[in-house]
Structures are given as C-alpha cells and as structure tokens.
Amino acid sequence: MAVEKTFQEINEKIKSGKAVVVTAEELVSMVKEKGVKRVTSEVDVVTTGTFGPMCSSGAFLNFGHSKPKIKMYRVWLNGVPAYTGIAAVDAYIGATEVREGDPLNSNYPGEFRYGGGHVIQDLVARKKVLLKAIGYGTDCYPCKEIETEITLDDINEAILFNPRNAYQNYNCAVNLSSRTLYTYMGMLKPNLGNAHYSTSGLLSPLLKDPMFRTIGIGTRIFLGGGIGYVVWNGTQHSPSFIEGKDGKNLGPAGGTLAVLGDLKQMSPRWLVGTSFIGYGATLTVGLGIPIPLLNEEVCRYAAAGDDELFAPIVDYSEAYPNRLPDILGYVSYAELKSGKITVKGKEVPTAPLSSYPRAREIARILKDWIQKGEFMLGEPVQLLPNAGAGIKTNVLNG
Amino acid sequence: MPPQKVVLRFGADIADQPVIYKLVKDYDLVINILKANVNPQKEGTMVLDITGEKIAEGIEYLRRVGVRVQSLTEEIIQNEDKCVSCGACTAICPTGALYLERPSMEVYFDSDRCVVCHLCVKTCPVRAMEVHF
Numbered sequence: 001m002a003v004e005k006t007f008q009e010i011n012e013k014i015k016s017g018k019a020v021v022v023t024a025e026e027l028v029s030m031v032k033e034k035g036v037k038r039v040t041s042e043v044d045v046v047t048t049g050t051f052g053p054m055c056s057s058g059a060f061l062n063f064g065h066s067k068p069k070i071k072m073y074r075v076w077l078n079g080v081p082a083y084t085g086i087a088a089v090d091a092y093i094g095a096t097e098v099r100e101g102d103p104l105n106s107n108y109p110g111e112f113r114y115g116g117g118h119v120i121q122d123l124v125a126r127k128k129v130l131l132k133a134i135g136y137g138t139d140c141y142p143c144k145e146i147e148t149e150i151t152l153d154d155i156n157e158a159i160l161f162n163p164r165n166a167y168q169n170y171n172c173a174v175n176l177s178s179r180t181l182y183t184y185m186g187m188l189k190p191n192l193g194n195a196h197y198s199t200s201g202l203l204s205p206l207l208k209d210p211m212f213r214t215i216g217i218g219t220r221i222f223l224g225g226g227i228g229y230v231v232w233n234g235t236q237h238s239p240s241f242i243e244g245k246d247g248k249n250l251g252p253a254g255g256t257l258a259v260l261g262d263l264k265q266m267s268p269r270w271l272v273g274t275s276f277i278g279y280g281a282t283l284t285v286g287l288g289i290p291i292p293l294l295n296e297e298v299c300r301y302a303a304a305g306d307d308e309l310f311a312p313i314v315d316y317s318e319a320y321p322n323r324l325p326d327i328l329g330y331v332s333y334a335e336l337k338s339g340k341i342t343v344k345g346k347e348v349p350t351a352p353l354s355s356y357p358r359a360r361e362i363a364r365i366l367k368d369w370i371q372k373g374e375f376m377l378g379e380p381v382q383l384l385p386n387a388g389a390g391i392k393t394n395v396l397n398g
Numbered sequence: 399m400p401p402q403k404v405v406l407r408f409g410a411d412i413a414d415q416p417v418i419y420k421l422v423k424d425y426d427l428v429i430n431i432l433k434a435n436v437n438p439q440k441e442g443t444m445v446l447d448i449t450g451e452k453i454a455e456g457i458e459y460l461r462r463v464g465v466r467v468q469s470l471t472e473e474i475i476q477n478e479d480k481c482v483s484c485g486a487c488t489a490i491c492p493t494g495a496l497y498l499e500r501p502s503m504e505v506y507f508d509s510d511r512c513v514v515c516h517l518c519v520k521t522c523p524v525r526a527m528e529v530h531f
Binding site for chain 2: 051052053111113186187189193194195196272273274275276277284337338339349350351352353354355356357358
C-alpha cells in the first residue's frame with residue numbers, strides 16, 4: 001500500500017524525537033540508492049535552504065511614542081528613507097531604498113553602498129541606528145521633529161515582511177552585447193564573458209515542492225536565522241513547468257513566497273545588506289523550508305537532482321530589459337555548478353550569486369532544529385496556487 | 399635605484415609586443431616576472447620585480463607603447479567575516495585568484511594570483527574584498 005502521512009503524525013514523531021529528517025542534498029542520493037517508495041516510508045521531513053539576494057524584502061517597525069508625541073510624516077534610518085504613511089510611529093524600511101542624496105548612477109556605474117537592506121542588517125546586528133523623523137504637528141501629535149538613536153531592542157516591534165522571496169527558479173544571465181553590463185545579476189562581461197545564476201538548485205525550497213503540495217499559508221520556515229512563516233504567495237507568483245523542445249519537463253519556475261517573521265529573533269549572518277554596482281542595494285536573505293514527505297509524489301519531486309532542474313539562459317543586453325520572450329536555451333544546475341556552460345557554441349564560465357555553502361548550512365540547521373524537537377511543522381491553512389491555476393503576470397502599459 | 403614592483407596591464411593590440419625583451423636590452427634592467435597572464439589577442443597583466451639604473455626610463459618606454467603601469471603597493475584582502483561564499487566574483491576575476499572549490503562551492507582567494515585589478519572590490523555584493531596599503 002502506498003504511504004500516506006499527515007502533518008499531525010509527523011509532528012507527533014518530531015515531539016517524541018523519532019522523526020527521520022534529512023536535507024534535500026541527502027534525499028537526492030538516498031532516493032537514487034533506495035528508490036522513492038522505500039525512502040517515503042523511511043523519511044519524514046526533508047529540509048531545504050537558499051541564501052541569495054532577494055529584493056522585495058523589508059521590515060515593519062514600530063518605534064514607540066515620544067514625549068510629546070509625533071505623527072511621523074517622513075522618517076529616515078541612517079539616512080535611508082522609510083515609508084511612514086501607515087500610522088504615527090510605524091514605518092516600513094524597504095531593502096532597495098538608498099540613502100537620501102545617494103549619487104545613484106550619476107557617476108556610472110554607481111556603488112549603492114548603503115540601503116535599506118544594510119539598515120536591516122545593522123538592526124539585527126544590534127548596532128545603533130540613527131532615527132530622524134519630521135511631523136507637521138497636530139493637536140494630538142504636537143512634536144515636529146525628532147532625532148535619536150535606536151536599537152532593535154529599544155523599539156516595540158520589528159517584523160520582517162518580504163512580499164516576494166524564494167524565487168522557485170531564476171534566469172541564467174548572459175550578455176550578448178559588446179559592452180559591460182551592471183545588473184542585479186552582477187557584472188556581466190561583454191560577448192558572453194560570463195554567465196550568472198542565482199538559485200541553490202537541488203537545495204532550493206520551491207524547486208523541491210514544485211506543485212505546492214505541502215507549502216502554503218502557515219508553513220513554518222527558517223527565516224533570517226529565526227523562525228518565520230509563509231503568509232501568502234509572493235508577488236508575481238506565476239508557477240509553471242518549463243517545457244523543453246522535445247516536450248521534456250525541465251522542472252518548475254515562477255513560484256514565489258510572501259514570508260514574515262520576528263526580526264528580533266534574526267541574525268546578521270542570515271540577513272546581509274547587499275550592493276550591486278550600477279544597479280542598487282538589496283538584502284540577501286537566508287530562507288529554509290521543511291517539506292514533509294506526505295506521500296511518494298512529494299518525495300519524488302523533492303528528490304529531483306541538479307541534472308533534472310533547468311534554468312533559462314537570458315540575454316540581459318536586449319531580451320531582459322525589453323521584455324522580449326527570447327530564451328537562448330536551457331541549462332541544468334549540474335552544468336551551471338560545473339563552472340562552465342556552452343551558449344551559442346561558446347564556452348562561458350559560470351558563477352552563482354546565491355551561496356550554496358550557506359544554503360547547505362540552512363538545510364542542516366533546520367534539520368537539527370526538527371531533530372531536537374524545537375521546530376514543529378506548520379500545516380498550511382490554505383495551499384498556494386500551483387501550476388494548474390494558470391496564473392499569468394500582467395504587462396504594465398505605459 | 400631600489401628594486402620596484404609594478405603591475406603592467408596591456409590591451410589586446412599590444413599583447414604581441416616583446417616589451418620585456420626591450421626592458422632588458424635597451425634599458426639594462428633585471429626583470430623578475432612574479433606573475434603573468436598573457437594570451438595572444440587578449441588583454442594581459444604582468445607583475446614584475448625590476449632592478450636597475452634606468453627603471454624610470456624603462457617605465458616611460460612602457461607607457462609610451464600603451465602599457466598601463468601601476469606600482470604594486472596595494473594588496474587585496476578577502477574579509478572572511480564578510481564573505482558569504484556567494485561566488486559572484488569568481489567569473490569576473492581575470493586571473494582565477496578568486497575561485498570556487500568544488501563540490502563544496504566555497505569561495506577561495508589565492509593572493510599569489512591576484513594582480514590587484516580591483517574588479518572584485520567593485521563588484522563584491524557584500525563588500526568582502528578590501529584594499530590594503
């Protein structure tokens with residue numbers, strides 16, 4: 001009979017310290033050796049991890065009220081504007097916001113040395129952050145200006161809320177033009193000088209549950225070194241499967257997650273302010289998701305190896321900026337990780353932007369937490385739309 | 399003159415010229431090549447230790463033929479506390495001084511192969527590559 005397990009059953013095993021937990025890396029080799037059926041009955045949870053630059057990240061902060069009170073109209077943290085059009089002393093610091101007066105790309109390529117992502121890293125590093133705010137003065141909030149130092153421990157709440165993280169899959173970026181490009185995929189050398197990719201491949205959370213059979217609203221995750229939750233699908237969520245020329249399934253793409261967690265639990269090792277020359281600032285986020293092996297289908301998907309998962313090769317000189325559908329081919333993560341691929345007949349060196357060693361560390365930490373009974377699985381109250389939902393992203397006509 | 403360490407950078411157009419031969423023959427300099435990355439029709443870099451009376455004249459000759467000459471007083475350091483081993487530098491570094499060890503995928507820095515071109519300093523997303531004087 002086919003194995004069917006429930007979240008409750010697995011959580012009982014975690015509580016009693018009997019759950020069998022492996023990382024996605026370990027699962028791939030286990031399934032090759034023992035087969036899906038046996039591994040599904042032997043293993044309860046598979047842990048995944050990813051550690052890469054993730055735009056669409058930020059944190060809600062509540063600073064507490066000053067005496068006399070201020071209704072903040074504009075607010076800056078270490079000179080980086082935060083959005084305070086929420087309430088009197090609430091603000092959202094976005095990862096890609098840069099310092100007021102930053103030269104941006106006026107001296108191309110700009111450096112973007114400090115932005116919202118760096119503010120978030122400084123906060124979790126427990127460094128003092130300069131808060132400056134102005135108000136316009138009201139009868140109930142008379143104070144018009146405040147400048148003070150805060151730390152993460154001083155303020156009421158700090159909630160990391162990233163509307164789009166954990167991209168299921170991502171482009172392999174190349175440059176067909178004759179000039180150097182500075183992109184969010186790093187520096188791309190002219191004439192196919194290099195190829196950059198940005199997922200952890202077989203360890204990457206959404207590549208391992210491509211049909212969203214287990215991940216949904218309420219899934220408990222590793223986020224920034226603390227515990228977080230999946231709260232919705234991410235923005236631009238458009239899960240699908242890549243179909244190769246011969247109709248072969250080249251793995252999933254397009255899914256994203258909105259995630260949330262208590263920033264006060266997190267650490268600067270797992271939330272790192274990041275700058276891309278000529279592009280901007282962002283935040284590198286550590287994120288890991290446990291996948292319960294509920295049945296053989298879930299196990300089979302989670303056991304996909306780097307040779308079964310593919311990334312589209314996209315030219316960032318023409319196709320990407322102009323939203324053209326042209327794809328130069330598909331390349332497996334096994335090839336990408338080998339250090340070189342062939343594009344248009346030319347051998348091109350590859351490099352990742354997401355840290356595989358850190359992704360592996362996240363999967364191991366999560367495994368450890370679950371084995372110790374410190375981390376229970378969160379059963380989704382609702383699963384997320386999957387490839388069957390037929391979601392298409394919209395075009396902004398301007 | 400005291401011995402001097404210099405970095406030479408030359409474009410693809412002059413990579414085929416015998417500049418070292420000229421330094422030895424015309425300027426009577428003792429050249430010790432510490433590092434070299436020269437390929438026909440490609441940009442090249444070289445790190446030299448030069449001894450002799452006519453160092454200034456020799457360097458002047460190099461500049462005249464289009465070689466960019468930089469004194470090697472700087473050193474690039476990988477700040478291991480900051481480096482997250484993402485790998486973004488590894489296909490940019492022109493000499494392979496920054497590379498991924500497989501299968502661990504950890505980033506390593508071999509300073510002996512570094513020619514202080516600063517590309518990693520500019521492009522490292524977490525600013526882990528630093529210039530020391």
